[in-house]
Amino acid sequence: MLKTADLIQIRRHLHQIPELALNEFQTHTYIKEVIQGFDQEHLTIREVEELPTALLVHIDGVNPKRTIGYRTDIDALPVQEETGLPFESKHPGVMHACGHDIHMTVALAVLSYFAQNQPQDNMVFFFQPAEESENGGLLAYEDGVFEGQWRPDEFYGLHDTPDLPAGQIGCRLGTLFAGTTEIDVDFVGKGGHAAFPQNANDMIVAASQFINQIQTIISRSLDPIHSGVVTFGMFEAGTIRNVIAGRAHLEGTIRGLKQTTIEQIDERIRDVAAGIARSYNCEVNLNFIQGGYLPVENDPKLTENFIDYMEKQHASQFTITEPAMTGEDFGYLLSKIPGTMFWLGVGDEHPLHSAKLNPNEDAIEPGVKAIVDFLEYRMQEK
Numbered sequence: 110m111l112k113t114a115d116l117i118q119i120r121r122h123l124h125q126i127p128e129l130a131l132n133e134f135q136t137h138t139y140i141k142e143v144i145q146g147f148d149q150e151h152l153t154i155r156e157v158e159e160l161p162t163a164l165l166v167h168i169d170g171v172n173p174k175r176t177i178g179y180r181t182d183i184d185a186l187p188v189q190e191e192t193g194l195p196f197e198s199k200h201p202g203v204m205h206a207c208g209h210d211i212h213m214t215v216a217l218a219v220l221s222y223f224a225q226n227q228p229q230d231n232m233v234f235f236f237q238p239a240e241e242s243e244n245g246g247l248l249a250y251e252d253g254v255f256e257g258q259w260r261p262d263e264f265y266g267l268h269d270t271p272d273l274p275a276g277q278i279g280c281r282l283g284t285l286f287a288g289t290t291e292i293d294v295d296f297v298g299k300g301g302h303a304a305f306p307q308n309a310n311d312m313i314v315a316a317s318q319f320i321n322q323i324q325t326i327i328s329r330s331l332d333p334i335h336s337g338v339v340t341f342g343m344f345e346a347g348t349i350r351n352v353i354a355g356r357a358h359l360e361g362t363i364r365g366l367k368q369t370t371i372e373q374i375d376e377r378i379r380d381v382a383a384g385i386a387r388s389y390n391c392e393v394n395l396n397f398i399q400g401g402y403l404p405v406e407n408d409p410k411l412t413e414n415f416i417d418y419m420e421k422q423h424a425s426q427f428t429i430t431e432p433a434m435t436g437e438d439f440g441y442l443l444s445k446i447p448g449t450m451f452w453l454g455v456g457d458e459h460p461l462h463s464a465k466l467n468p469n470e471d472a473i474e475p476g477v478k479a480i481v482d483f484l485e486y487r488m489q490e491k
């Protein structure tokens with residue numbers, strides 16, 4: 110079983126080698142090396158040809174009544190780290206700004222425990238690429254990764270949150286995270302000289318109007334009880350101050366706690382885009398990418414059991430949380446296999462996706478203990 114010092118060293122190493130979705134090759138190799146250092150007697154390590162950065166590990170149970178799945182994501186974000194930590198990212202412009210380094214460390218610790226203490230039930234650990242984009246969960250499922258002995262009967266996974274104190278577990282019945290749709294928008298007008306706007310068709314102006322009008326969808330078109338989010342995090346247009354941009358490109362994300370809310374927002378975006386195309390005499394091309402970021406719906410029975418256990422056995426370290434507008438492609442896997450997603454507090458003043466995020470490593474040990482204790486308890490149940 111990995112000791113605290115090993116866990117810190119693993120987490121810091123992973124933090125230094127962040128990689129973007131589907132390119133997590135160094136991470137994959139490192140995780141595999143760590144796992145190869147565990148007792149191999151009951152373990153089967155599996156690579157996936159179609160998804161080369163994914164890794165699965167099966168542990169044979171002593172007296173299996175079920176197969177319990179545990180999933181962690183392994184990818185990072187295109188963010189330039191600004192923490193100033195001595196173990197800062199060595200990959201320019203890429204950072205574990207969502208704490209997946211913590212997720213992986215916790216998963217490795219739980220796996221090392223069960224490698225040494227053979228579980229009652231079978232277990233499948235899934236080190237999943239591409240959570241932030243590219244739909245790793247869906248790709249794995251559609252590649253048939255979860256077939257035969259690799260199909261969990263129930264699936265668990267966590268996400269870290271700086272909003273809870275280090276080591277605290279948070280969960281809720283029903284929807285934990287929003288569903289999301291990614292959206293790309295391309296505006297095509299006519300470039301020209303800055304001095305002669307009458308001869309051009311300026312797509313910075315059209316795209317700016319589009320962004321402004323989109324902001325009214327949430328406030329004016331949605332029932333406030335079923336709120337949502339539309340954020341455009343990328344706006345690209347133009348080359349130089351004195352040339353009118355004939356093209357603009359936006360990338361954004363649409364979120365809602367219900368799939369129907371997302372569909373309603375999508376519909377209004379289509380209307381606004383058609384209006385902009387007409388009034389600015391330009392083309393507006395929309396590309397909606399659903400990709401499997403469905404709302405994360407916790408299974409009622411399994412989650413009630415999880416919450417009940419945490420409230421009784423880890424009361425001082427457990428809290429019921431509100432739903433969050435973060436997305437998670439574990440929502441797709443939970444739409445196929447019942448399970449529970451929960452938060453692990455890593456108490457930090459900086460939010461997820463911040464260049465300054467510095468999750469508190471003190472979260473790792475109590476997090477691992479709570480998960481191992483729960484899984485041991487679950488394996489005692491019929």
Ligand SMILES: CC(=O)N[C@@H](CCC[C@H](N)C(=O)O)C(=O)O
Binds near residue numbers: 268290
């Ligand atoms: C926990 C978290 O931050 N997850 C990401 C998931 C990305 C969803 C998808 N790529 C999108 O942007 O819609 C998040 O941004 O919430």
